[in-house]
Amino acid sequence: MEQTVVNELDAVAVHVRNLDFYYGQVQALFGINMNIKPRQVTAFIGPSGCGKSTLLRCFNRMNEVLLGTRIAGDILIHGSDIYREGTRLESLRKRVGMVFQKSNPFPMTIFENIAFGPRMRGLREKAQLEGIVERSLKQADLWQEVKDRLNRSALDLSGGQQQRLCIARALANEPEIILMDEPASALDPISTAKIEETIQELRTNYTIVIVTHNLQQAARCSDYTAFFYLGKLVEMDATAKIFQTPTQKRTEDYISGKFG
Amino acid sequence: MPVSENKGYREFRRGFWAEGVPFIWISGITVLLLIGMIAGLIGIIVASGAGNFWPANVAKLTLKDGSYLLGPVTDREEEGAAARTQVKIANRDVFGLDFKWVDDSEIVKTEYPADAAVIERMEYGHLQGFILSFKEGDTVTPATSAGFFDMVAAKHRQVSEAREEMKSVQERITHERRSLTEIEIAMRKLSSGPASDLPETKVRLDEMQKQFDAKSETLAASLQGPERELERLEALAACCEVEVAISDGSTKTVPLMNAVDIYRPNGMGPFSKAAYYAGKAVSFLVDWPRESNTEGGVYPAIFGTVMMVFLMVIICTPLGVMTALYMHEYAKPGPALSAVRMAVNNLAGVPSIVFGIFGLGFFVYFVGGGLDALFFADKLPEPTFGTGGILWASLTLALLTVPVVVVSTLEGLAAVPRANREGSLALGASKFQTIWNVVLPNAMPGILTGVILAISRAAGEVAPLMITGVVKLVSELPVDASWPFFHLDRKFMHLGFHIYDVGFQSPNVEAAKPMVYTTTGLLLLIVVALNLVAIVLRNKLRNKYRGSAL
Ligand SMILES: Nc1ncnc2c1ncn2[C@@H]1O[C@H](COP(=O)(O)OP(=O)(O)OP(=O)(O)O)[C@@H](O)[C@H]1O
Ligand SMILES: [Mg+2]
Numbered sequence: 012m013e014q015t016v017v018n019e020l021d022a023v024a025v026h027v028r029n030l031d032f033y034y035g036q037v038q039a040l041f042g043i044n045m046n047i048k049p050r051q052v053t054a055f056i057g058p059s060g061c062g063k064s065t066l067l068r069c070f071n072r073m074n075e076v077l078l079g080t081r082i083a084g085d086i087l088i089h090g091s092d093i094y095r096e097g098t099r100l101e102s103l104r105k106r107v108g109m110v111f112q113k114s115n116p117f118p119m120t121i122f123e124n125i126a127f128g129p130r131m132r133g134l135r136e137k138a139q140l141e142g143i144v145e146r147s148l149k150q151a152d153l154w155q156e157v158k159d160r161l162n163r164s165a166l167d168l169s170g171g172q173q174q175r176l177c178i179a180r181a182l183a184n185e186p187e188i189i190l191m192d193e194p195a196s197a198l199d200p201i202s203t204a205k206i207e208e209t210i211q212e213l214r215t216n217y218t219i220v221i222v223t224h225n226l227q228q229a230a231r232c233s234d235y236t237a238f239f240y241l242g243k244l245v246e247m248d249a250t251a252k253i254f255q256t257p258t259q260k261r262t263e264d265y266i267s268g269k270f271g
Numbered sequence: 272m273p274v275s276e277n278k279g280y281r282e283f284r285r286g287f288w289a290e291g292v293p294f295i296w297i298s299g300i301t302v303l304l305l306i307g308m309i310a311g312l313i314g315i316i317v318a319s320g321a322g323n324f325w326p327a328n329v330a331k332l333t334l335k336d337g338s339y340l341l342g343p344v345t346d347r348e349e350e351g352a353a354a355r356t357q358v359k360i361a362n363r364d365v366f367g368l369d370f371k372w373v374d375d376s377e378i379v380k381t382e383y384p385a386d387a388a389v390i391e392r393m394e395y396g397h398l399q400g401f402i403l404s405f406k407e408g409d410t411v412t413p414a415t416s417a418g419f420f421d422m423v424a425a426k427h428r429q430v431s432e433a434r435e436e437m438k439s440v441q442e443r444i445t446h447e448r449r450s451l452t453e454i455e456i457a458m459r460k461l462s463s464g465p466a467s468d469l470p471e472t473k474v475r476l477d478e479m480q481k482q483f484d485a486k487s488e489t490l491a492a493s494l495q496g497p498e499r500e501l502e503r504l505e506a507l508a509a510c511c512e513v514e515v516a517i518s519d520g521s522t523k524t525v526p527l528m529n530a531v532d533i534y535r536p537n538g539m540g541p542f543s544k545a546a547y548y549a550g551k552a553v554s555f556l557v558d559w560p561r562e563s564n565t566e567g568g569v570y571p572a573i574f575g576t577v578m579m580v581f582l583m584v585i586i587c588t589p590l591g592v593m594t595a596l597y598m599h600e601y602a603k604p605g606p607a608l609s610a611v612r613m614a615v616n617n618l619a620g621v622p623s624i625v626f627g628i629f630g631l632g633f634f635v636y637f638v639g640g641g642l643d644a645l646f647f648a649d650k651l652p653e654p655t656f657g658t659g660g661i662l663w664a665s666l667t668l669a670l671l672t673v674p675v676v677v678v679s680t681l682e683g684l685a686a687v688p689r690a691n692r693e694g695s696l697a698l699g700a701s702k703f704q705t706i707w708n709v710v711l712p713n714a715m716p717g718i719l720t721g722v723i724l725a726i727s728r729a730a731g732e733v734a735p736l737m738i739t740g741v742v743k744l745v746s747e748l749p750v751d752a753s754w755p756f757f758h759l760d761r762k763f764m765h766l767g768f769h770i771y772d773v774g775f776q777s778p779n780v781e782a783a784k785p786m787v788y789t790t791t792g793l794l795l796l797i798v799v800a801l802n803l804v805a806i807v808l809r810n811k812l813r814n815k816y817r818g819s820a821l
Contacts, residue, residue, distance in 0.1 A: 073696065101700070111693065111697075115688070115690035127698055127700070132699065
């Protein structure tokens with residue numbers, strides 16, 4: 012019996028139920044219901060302004076930084092309701108990491124950037140931090156490029172390197188879920204390929220949700236795809252299915268480039 | 272042809288107005304005006320102040336009636352055919368006035384005799400004349416004898432050294448005697464206090480008297496050496512005099528001990544003049560003032576100004592930054608916050624004298640008086656903190672400058688990229704951790720801009736200081752070697768007030784004028800230097816955070 016419960020929880024990383032979201036008076040999300048599978052890559056696609064980022068930012072409660080936002084419905088991450096009262100934002104955001112569209116390294120050294128999360132949780136021991144930094148940079152495919160200049164400013168890195176640094180920074184927290192909001196939209200094709208490669212390597216251990224405008228990217232590196240339109244989830248299924256035999260007309264139109 | 276010309280002109284006219292050419296011109300002219308005004312101001316200050324220490328040549332103007340004037344020519348006026356010349360005749364103790372105007376028609380001959388001497392004295396300013404002789408005890412050496420001036424200079428050095436040594440021995444003796452003075456004061460207080468008639472008080476007084484006697488005996492023994500030394504030095508310092516013939520025909524005797532400097536400017540080459548200039552400039556920076564501040568140095572005023580600014584920065588920076596942090600990061604936006612913002616902005620426009628009065632009433636009388644009643648009651652009615660002092664003046668100025676820091680910090684905080692805050696929060700940092708580790712370092716350039724503005728405002732402020740702790744002259748600095756080293760209750764000197772004092776309150780305003788300019792220049796320099804420190808710091812930080820606003 013206990014076994015099945017664990018399995019059930021294991022089968023869903025993020026469970027979204029009847030989610031409405033408002034920016035002040037303006038409703039941005041309408042009755043979203045979805046399940047995101049653990050250790051899979053899920054892509055969010057849809058035309059600009061349809062609410063992809065908004066939903067993503069609900070998963071680590073980043074929307075609360077903005078004043079006047081309101082949410083209704085439930086989000087369960089590995090079975091626990093993250094909007095329940097008493098949830099500690101710090102530990103939620105440690106479990107659910109985020110990579111932003113524009114890379115945002117802190118004006119500190121590379122080492123300090125990666126060690127930021129663990130340090131905030133009170134880790135002080137140098138050797139331990141060094142281990143974490145090395146592991147995270149290796150996971151993000153950046154170690155070879157920066158291992159000799161860990162004490163240089165992170166702002167001296169190239170745009171693509173900065174974005175991988177931000178991925179490594181999120182990984183240093185050992186999150187369960189990684190949210191990526193158009194992580195490669197500002198990058199050149201080679202950096203984009205590198206990021207996609209990193210995503211492929213991470214998928215075995217992490218649940219990844221990625222927002223993208225690049226349909227090829229979604230087709231290439233995701234297992235599941237969710238299509239949004241005007242704040243509503245239109246369709247969500249295995250990526251191959253969405254791209255080959257979508258059930259909804261709108262999805263088909265969007266994928267075949269008729270609008271968007 | 273005329274058609275196309277006409278068209279060209281029309282296009283020119285359209286471009287002229289559309290591209291705002293006149294506007295660019297006007298704004299350019301205003302900038303030029305501003306620069307011109309600043310350059311003019313600095314030019315006047317430098318031109319009038321920089322020459323202050325230069326040993327000007329001494330002219331001998333022989334007049335029609337056979338008498339002569341001796342002194343540097345300081346000014347000339349021409350009105351039609353009539354011209355007149357101003358001479359600094361000095362010898363204030365004899366002539367009363369330092370300057371004299373003489374009509375050019377009166378002057379028969381102008382020469383620059385090589386042996387005209389200037390003696391800068393400890394009192395009464397310069398003495399100008401011709402040195403006749405040097406007297407040591409009963410031996411008189413006439414000025415005509417070989418190597419006379421070298422001998423005088425050597426003697427003068429000796430005497431000056433003795434004088435300096437005297438001062439330090441004197442200080443040592445006073446210091447040793449202090450414990451004795453303390454007992455004396457305690458005894459006086461006991462015997463005049465309310466319990467003076469009680470028998471135990473009498474016993475205690477007797478005890479103290481014994482203690483006093485014993486101590487004074489040992490002290491007398493141990494001070495015998497220094498006192499004898501003092502006597503020897505006194506004799507040495509008072510050994511010699513020079514005799515000088517001045518222009519009214521009389522002779523004046525100056526004890527060598529009273530001479531700060533003896534020189535003959537007409538005989539000096541440019542290098543020795545430059546050396547003299549440098550020496551004077553240094554002594555201006557490191558010496559204490561003499562002759563009601565019109566001569567000597569301004570060291571205590573420099574010290575007081577800089578220390579007050581530092582104290583002010585130490586107080587107003589955290590105050591302003593914390594206020595701004597709360598307003599920007601924690602307070603809910605709304606009418607209350609807008610009101611506070613407006614109040615802060617307007618606070619910066621309150622006249623500084625109002626802050627001064629507030630400082631006097633609140634800090635000096637209320638806080639200082641309270642501190643005295645609590646901790647220094649034994650010294651009352653002599654106030655310790657209940658009177659103006661450097662701490663209260665700095666606090667008052669900190670209040671005055673805090674709005675500036677708040678406003679700049681607010682701007683700095685608003686400029687911190689949202690991406691950085693969200694990046695930190697997304698990594699699981701708490702709000703406080705985000706502010707401390709990401710927001711504040713990022714806002715540092717803004718904070719330092721506030722500090723720079725605060726320094727500029729505070730260093731030039733005089734009015735509020737006059738009633739919260741600045742004085743004309745102090746005998747001790749607010750920092751010295753005696754416990755507890757920092758004496759924040761002490762009054763202090765300030766360059767801004769010094770300028771006012773020398774320029775308007777001194778007995779001889781005309782003679783003090785160059786000093787006013789020099790001091791003003793110095794104050795400007797110090798403000799610039801203090802600002803430079805903050806600017807360099809800010810640029811360093813800016814470099815570090817460059818590109819963070821990608
Ligand atoms: N801070 C905000 N305040 C008010 N409305 C907002 C805010 N952020 C987003 N919105 C609105 O919410 C809706 C969804 O925005 P969201 O950023 O989630 O779209 P998106 O799908 O991520 O678009 P894009 O692909 O362009 O990033 C939009 O209509 C947008 O105008
Ligand atoms: Mg978006």
